[in-house]
Amino acid sequence: SLDLVSPYLFSYKGRCFPVQELMNPKDLDALQHVDVRPSDIYMITYPKSGSAWMQQILVKIVDAAHPDMEEEADNRARVPFLEGNTLDDFRRERPDPRLYATHLPPDMLPTGLKAKGVKVVYVMRNPKDVLVSLYHFSHSWKMLETPKSFEAFFQDFMDGKVYMGLWFDHVRAYQNEKDKMDVHYVKYEDMLKDLRGEVVKVCDFLGKDLTDEAIDHVVEMSTFKNMKTNPKANYKDLVEKQRYSSPTMRKGVAGDWKNFFTVAQNEYFDRVFEEKMSDLPLSFTWEI
Numbered sequence: 001s002l003d004l005v006s007p008y009l010f011s012y013k014g015r016c017f018p019v020q021e022l023m024n025p026k027d028l029d030a031l032q033h034v035d036v037r038p039s040d041i042y043m044i045t046y047p048k049s050g051s052a053w054m055q056q057i058l059v060k061i062v063d064a065a066h067p068d069m070e071e072e073a074d075n076r077a078r079v080p081f082l083e084g085n086t087l088d089d090f091r092r093e094r095p096d097p098r099l100y101a102t103h104l105p106p107d108m109l110p111t112g113l114k115a116k117g118v119k120v121v122y123v124m125r126n127p128k129d130v131l132v133s134l135y136h137f138s139h140s141w142k143m144l145e146t147p148k149s150f151e152a153f154f155q156d157f158m159d160g161k162v163y164m165g166l167w168f169d170h171v172r173a174y175q176n177e178k179d180k181m182d183v184h185y186v187k188y189e190d191m192l193k194d195l196r197g198e199v200v201k202v203c204d205f206l207g208k209d210l211t212d213e214a215i216d217h218v219v220e221m222s223t224f225k226n227m228k229t230n231p232k233a234n235y236k237d238l239v240e241k242q243r244y245s246s247p248t249m250r251k252g253v254a255g256d257w258k259n260f261f262t263v264a265q266n267e268y269f270d271r272v273f274e275e276k277m278s279d280l281p282l283s284f285t286w287e288i
């Protein structure tokens with residue numbers, strides 16, 4: 001039986017997960033023992049930090065570097081989420097390099113990941129925009145509770161009573177992995193400021209030597225405008241299956257939180273951020 005935090009969330013190993021058939025303690029445990037290959041590439045995020053964006057970038061980089069393997073499949077199949085339906089996926093034949101996505105904290109990852117030196121791209125976004133994005137997503141994804149109000153959701157986020165728990169814990173946990181896994185950190189706002197520059201850094205990290213034209217193509221295919229209308233990248237099938245009621249490419253900017261936070265909420269957030277994060281060598285761009 002699940003340890004329910006609310007009708008929509010259960011707690012396991014100190015984090016919250018949505019109550020749905022594809023996510024349960026048994027499968028989460030089984031994920032720790034899946035087959036890992038040194039050539040696998042993992043994309044890790046706290047929810048709403050730019051996962052779909054980096055999924056698209058990785059797919060396009062891999063397609064450019066391995067032109068023989070370009071597939072028709074959409075990004076949900078190309079970069080499946082571990083905590084989605086991936087146990088089945090590990091039984092499916094896929095060409096290397098295999099791409100995987102996850103929101104899981106480091107202690108719940110497949111154990112082979114560190115042992116085999118798998119490359120990990122961890123994407124972070126300023127948490128005020130994460131909060132606002134997750135607030136909207138909670139209206140969209142039917143597995144999540146529709147917030148009673150922004151104020152109530154704000155408090156749940158600060159208390160970690162949301163999908164995947166506290167943002168502060170997730171980001172800290174992955175900062176602590178710096179020397180333990182082969183991880184490259186990317187910031188959402190840096191991608192907004194200089195997408196090409198960030199794509200080049202990811203290519204360098206992955207050891208993929210792309211031509212200038214190939215890099216231009218990755219960038220072109222990964223703009224908000226192109227992704228919003230690209231059915232392989234925009235999770236359209238989930239909207240069509242009515243699991244999402246609105247597109248996941250919503251606004252795609254830095255600073256939308258200013259349209260939602262009150263002055264008091266912002267001061268409170270800044271205090272908590274300072275308290276919890278000031279010892280880390282991390283800085284965020286809060287608006288562009």
Ligand code: A3P
Pocket residue numbers: 045046047048049050051052053129132133134136222223224225227248249250251252253256
């Ligand atoms: P907003 O809700 O603020 O618009 P995730 O994929 O991790 O769920 O993150 C979703 C957020 O990333 C959404 O933020 C979405 O609009 C944004 N996003 C997705 N693709 C993007 C792109 N190409 N450029 C900028 N933002 C993008």
